[in-house]
Amino acid sequence: MTSQAERLRSKRIKQRQYAGRPAKEGVERYPGGQIKHTERExxxxxxxxxxxxxxxxxxxxxxxxxxxxxxxxYVLGRLFLDGRITECEREAGDAYATQMVRYYGLTGISFPSARAQSLFSIKGFDGETTSERARMAREASNRMMALEGTLLRLEDGPRVKTTIYNTCLLDLEIMRTMPDAQLLWLKRGLKELHFQLGLAKSKEAV
Known part of the structure; x- marks a missing residue:
């Protein structure tokens, strides 16, 4: 006959065994019982x-x-998957966004899309610390102004520039359902950028 102490001890052991959520089944584990990282991924x-x-x-x-x-x-990529823009146009948008990110990073200006970063870390740097960084920032600024000038010189330039800015940089989901007229502005700007960024040898190749 078991004593009351033994019964209580047995009850506590069973409670420990079934405490928490049940162990996952059908997953690979390390010898120690931990779920493998590949399974978590x-x-x-x-x-x-x-x-x-x-x-x-x-x-x-x-x-x-x-x-x-x-x-x-991202929105530009989803427009490509939707079949609304071509691969060349997507490449141009990606390259444009890369140039703009470089500009913002080197000049210390906060990236315009707060969704892409920590709101508590938005700040510029204290100033140019080396002549090399100053040179890189100046080149990035010149490149940015040249690209914006290219867009503004197109037909409906301001609308083209705003459409590309909202799609490629701000990543606004509403741009995915833009009307056909606005999509034409986007495509017009991306085709011009594809040539200006050196992704095509001639405008006709876009």
Missing amino acids: KEVRAVAIEARQRVYFKGKEVSNDMVSSPYAG
Whole structure:
């Protein structure tokens, strides 16, 4: 006959065994019992893909490959996946955004899209610390002004520039459903940028 102390001890052991949520089944584990990192990555990836599907492709028949594509992570890329812009135009938009990010980073100006960074870390640097950084910042500024001048000289230049700014830099989701007239401004600017950024040898090749 077991004593009361033994019964209580047995009860506590059983409670420890079933405490918390049940262990996951069907996952690979290390010898120590910890779930392997690859399994955790798969779980995180599945959650991210499901969230993209729900937010950006709701009601659309798209493959998992399309949803998991790097292009599905930003508005210009999603316009490309939607078939509204060509690969050349997407490349131009990506290159333009890269040049602008370089400009903002070197000059110490906060990037205009707060969603792309920590709101508590938005600040410039204290000033030019080396002549090399000053030279790089000056070159980036000149490049930025040249690109903006290129866009403004086009037909409907201010509208073209604003459309590209809102799509490529601010990454506004509403730009994904822009009307056809505004899409023409976007495509006009991206085609010109494709040539100006050296991605094509001639405008006719775009």
